[in-house]
Amino acid sequence: MTHYDVVINGAGMAGAVLALGLADLRRPDGSPLAIAVIEAASPDFDAHPGFDARSIALAWHSRERLERLGLWPGMATLATPITGIQVSDRGHFGRVEMTATEYRVPALGYVVELAPVGQWLYRQMSGRPHLRLLCPARITDFTQHAGQVVLTLDDGSVCTTSLLVAADGNLSRVRQQLSLPGRRLDYGQSAVIANLESAEPHRGRAFERFTPGGPLALLPMSQGRSSLVWCAAPERARALMAMDDNAFLAALQQEFGYRLGRFTRAGQRHSYPLVLDELPRPWHHRVVLLGNAAHLLHPIAGQGFNLGLRDVAALVEHLAQALAGGQDLGSHEVLSAYGRERQPDQAGIVGLTTALALLFSSDHPALAAGRNLGLMAMAACPSFKSQLAWRAMGKR
Structure with missing residues (x-):
């Protein structure tokens, strides 16, 4: 079985940006992370549901975060x-x-x-030597163990990871299997x-x-x-x-x-x-949920992807700190620190967009x-x- 440091399920905006942000991280000895991105859509993303004819609004400070991740010049x-x-x-x-x-x-x-950005992100991921794009592929099952998550894919192959990130949209298969308590309006x-x-x-x-x-x-x-x-x-x-x-x-x-x-x-x-569909606590044992898998918002004020991008940037930062400190990337200490930092912002944006939508x-x-x-x-x-x-x- 192949072992990855991080497996990201979903190569939409949140998943792709996270993958590229993590691809630049290094351990203290200079070695890169082993990263896999699992994506159900076709390899060229022509039919990817996350990269259709829609557009998204990036806030000014979202541009600054993309600059820090090295992605803004291309976008x-x-x-x-x-x-x-x-x-x-x-x-x-x-x-x-x-x-x-x-x-x-x-x-x-x-x-x-979204359509041209999806193509650009796909080319960037394809060019990173330590980032493996498993596409088209789906997770059919996963089991959480003390030291790793074991994943079974639809072609019968099995791999393991220290951290599973669910960035597979509001119909997230990972979220469905975890049965995490959420709020829907x-x-x-x-x-x-x-x-x-x-x-x-x-x-x-x-x-x-x-x-x-x-x-x-x-x-x-x-x-x-x-x-x-x-x-x-x-x-x-x-x-x-x-x-x-x-x-x-x-x-x-x-x-x-x-x-x-x-x-x-x-x-x-x-x-x-x-609909509003949110997880007040979007992390679990060796699993983090990002983007629409964690919080699907009303489009008023255009806050959805900007919130998800702040989650991505924070997760990259916490994993970088964990690497520098020799910590297990999927440990309770690392993920709970990330979750505690992000909860106030997540709850505040959910409350703001819901109030604006109703008002x-x-x-x-x-x-x-x-x-x-x-x-x-x-x-x-x-x-x-x-x-x-x-x-x-x-x-x-």
Whole structure:
């Protein structure tokens, strides 16, 4: 049986970034870690569910973390800077606008298109000599022992590892086998996503618009396009998915207005239900869960991957310290120290996104008036707005 120091199940964004971060670590004698990444999708990632037509928003501080991991220079060519953000509430006067110039940063964040990033990450992993990509492959069973985890793959092969990392999404097979206690909340909404073209250029602007049916976000993309995430009641989402392109763009225009002029084209639409699904304690004996396997969030404020990236960066740091100290990478001491450090941030972001999703998806007059006053107060008070801006940029 082959033994690996770390086995990562899932080569989506969280798993791939972790694998590349760990590939640069060395033991005190200079030897590298033996790392395996198990991925069910095809080797070229053309059909990988984590790298579809969607885009993600990277906060400014997420860029800094990717720089420390040595990954930002390659990803920067695939990212579109967010130079301004406008937050508004449909039918009300409250509005907050923020610009990168205001806070003396080159960008408030970046929009990364997942499909090309997936290809780039795959090439990076394929080029690391001590990182083995087992693809396509699946874990069919695993058993946790005192000193290791024994994994059985779908081709019948068996390997062992000191630490198993589950980065295999919200339907994580590892999480299902562990049966860890979690918390689930159905928001009663679905997201409709699509890439759009508009008559006016976005000029790097992102928009978060709150409507009675749910939040609607537009993120700037390459070639003047925008990435849409439209949250609505399930029946409304089904109706939007059933419309032809002209009817869909007309409905969007009515909700969003003409801040980008007239919408001229919509790409293929996708829809998925919105739920909160979190593990308050996303680690176990010799196992850590990352990304959507640990916490699936509402897309409001775009915090999901940024939280996962902070988890990845912290895990790399704790494993580097363990290597330097000659500790067992999967030991209770190492994993519990990592878990204790990350729990406050994880709980805080889960609470924040849940509260925002519930507050800004209600058409109750009192809540609508309250959030509108809140936006007006932030617009009028630079210190309040500054707190919102730095929070959006990922500062902790």
